[in-house]
Amino acid sequence: MAGFFERIFAGRWIAGQNIEDALKEAKRLNGLGITAIINYLGEGYHKRDAVEDAVQTYLTLILEIRKRRLRADVSTKITELGDLLDKKLVLENYAKIVNFAAKNKVFVWLDMEEHRFVDDTIKLYMLKVGKGNTGICIQSYLRRSLKDLKRLPANATIRLVKGAYSESRRVAFQSREETTENYVLLMKLMFKRFRRFTIATHDSKMLQKAIELNRAYRRDVTYAMLKGVRNGYLVALAEKGEKTAVYVPFGRVWIPYSYRRLKERSNLKLILRSLFGG
Ligand SMILES: Cc1cc2nc3c(=O)[nH]c(=O)nc-3n(C[C@H](O)[C@H](O)[C@H](O)COP(=O)(O)OP(=O)(O)OC[C@H]3O[C@@H](n4cnc5c(N)ncnc54)[C@H](O)[C@@H]3O)c2cc1C
Numbered sequence: 693m694a695g696f697f698e699r700i701f702a703g704r705w706i707a708g709q710n711i712e713d714a715l716k717e718a719k720r721l722n723g724l725g726i727t728a729i730i731n732y733l734g735e736g737y738h739k740r741d742a743v744e745d746a747v748q749t750y751l752t753l754i755l756e757i758r759k760r761r762l763r764a765d766v767s768t769k770i771t772e773l774g775d776l777l778d779k780k781l782v783l784e785n786y787a788k789i790v791n792f793a794a795k796n797k798v799f800v801w802l803d804m805e806e807h808r809f810v811d812d813t814i815k816l817y818m819l820k821v822g823k824g825n826t827g828i829c830i831q832s833y834l835r836r837s838l839k840d841l842k843r844l845p846a847n848a849t850i851r852l853v854k855g856a857y858s859e860s861r862r863v864a865f866q867s868r869e870e871t872t873e874n875y876v877l878l879m880k881l882m883f884k885r886f887r888r889f890t891i892a893t894h895d896s897k898m899l900q901k902a903i904e905l906n907r908a909y910r911r912d913v914t915y916a917m918l919k920g921v922r923n924g925y926l927v928a929l930a931e932k933g934e935k936t937a938v939y940v941p942f943g944r945v946w947i948p949y950s951y952r953r954l955k956e957r958s959n960l961k962l963i964l965r966s967l968f969g970g
Pocket residue numbers: 802803804805829831853854855856857868892893894895896916917918921922938939956957958959962
């Protein structure tokens with residue numbers, strides 16, 4: 693049964709279970725002029741084995757990206773690297789990955805998780821921001837994000853998203869309208885303050901707005917989407933000469949990620965349509 697659901701739901705959004713699947717997808721995307729942002733699925737780890745496996749997998753991935761001359765970043769999470777276990781461990785693991793990636797000219801992103809991890813994620817990011825090969829995700833549904841963005845140094849690299857977790861009214865905007873309004877506000881600030889960043893959304897209005905802003909500001913902007921969501925739109929942007937990227941998750945821990953995708957209205961509609969032949 694799990695295999696059935698995995699094929700139906702996860703097959704669309706996940707490259708496969710192994711490193712090789714992710715690298716193959718990165719090569720395919722590169723052929724379309726698109727960079728891959730590869731994520732090894734896994735989060736909320738309480739066991740050292742799982743954390744160690746994640747670190748080793750990222751190191752192997754980085755080496756293979758370099759060897760095969762792929763245009764691919766990696767993207768990890770603090771709870772995948774041990775934040776729930778030991779604050780010293782997560783720091784060591786992040787440093788190990790970032791340093792190795794810098795030697796191999798690979799870029800390392802930190803995904804943003806639930807609200808309770810934002811402080812730790814920013815703190816960790818700040819330790820290596822000077823390396824030049826690191827980026828951090830900021831979510832527009834969080835009320836605090838404007839302050840966070842203002843506090844990040846001008847050499848930070850930000851990936852702006854709307855946010856994928858269920859958060860309370862106290863910390864997050866609840867309506868799509870407010871989240872989108874804040875997305876525009878944050879995006880405008882990013883164009884003013886930062887040189888290089890990623891606009892990560894499937895929302896054509898946001899993408900168009902960013903393209904317009906960039907006519908005036910001329911920043912180093914990448915437009916990014918998730919694997920399996922609206923990638924045709926991204927191919928068209930790549931063909932017009934824009935920098936583009938697709939987030940490519942792989943691995944066995946596919947349920948939390950697929951659940952977040954399933955909660956997104958547009959995805960649910962598409963899945964139901966493909967299941968019932970519409
Ligand atoms: C590269 C990347 C990295 C991400 N990293 C993180 C992260 O680290 N942390 C985090 O919390 N979240 C992350 N996310 C997920 C993000 O927070 C949102 O959950 C997700 O992108 C959906 O929001 P949206 O911006 O596409 O807008 P939505 O408001 O969901 O959609 C806006 C519009 O986009 C169009 N659209 C959306 N989906 C589809 C579809 N399937 N088919 C056709 N049209 C569609 C529709 O017109 C829709 O009305 C990431 C997203 C991307 C693209």
